[in-house]
Amino acid sequence: MAQNYVKSGERVTVVAGPGGAQSGKFYVVGAMSGIAQTSAAEGEEYELDTTGSVYEYGKTTAQAWVQGTKLYYDDDTDTMTTTDTDNTYAGVAEQPAAVDAAIGRIMLLRSF
Structure with a gap:
């Protein structure tokens, strides 16, 4: 594996926008989009499933x-x-x- 590898991009950590994030809902974050894996309050981090699932x-x-x-x-x-x-x-x-x-x-x- 490449020395500069960080992680798979299938799930990315993003920050919840206004109103927070709800697990199972689709979100658009800049040019990325996907399904929230957990719920999060506004400003908190959550995992966004972006591909393949x-x-x-x-x-x-x-x-x-x-x-x-x-x-x-x-x-x-x-x-x-x-x-x-x-x-x-x-x-x-x-x-x-x-x-x-x-x-x-x-x-x-x-x-x-």
């Missing part, structure tokens, strides 16, 4: 997902969507989700 997350209803569909985070509704306009790239659908499903599975992929 699969999570169940709220999805925009009226959208069917096929496996591998690109997904974006809609911070207005706190859901994943196939709509890229004004939303943050989050990953891909890990498995299909029916049009009327409220929850879908997302595999996080690096957004930066």
Whole structure:
């Protein structure tokens, strides 16, 4: 291993912004994004899972997902969507989700 190796970038330590962070919620921190592993008060550190993991997350209803569909985070509704306009790239659908499903599975992929 390289002498200057620090750690895997699959999880990074970030500082909670206004309102803090809630475990299991998707957050955008600068050019990074991912799922909070723990809850933290504003100004406290928490771990952000940024890539490779699969999570169940709220999805925009009226959208069917096929496996591998690109997904974006809609911070207005706190859901994943196939709509890229004004939303943050989050990953891909890990498995299909029916049009009327409220929850879908997302595999996080690096957004930066």
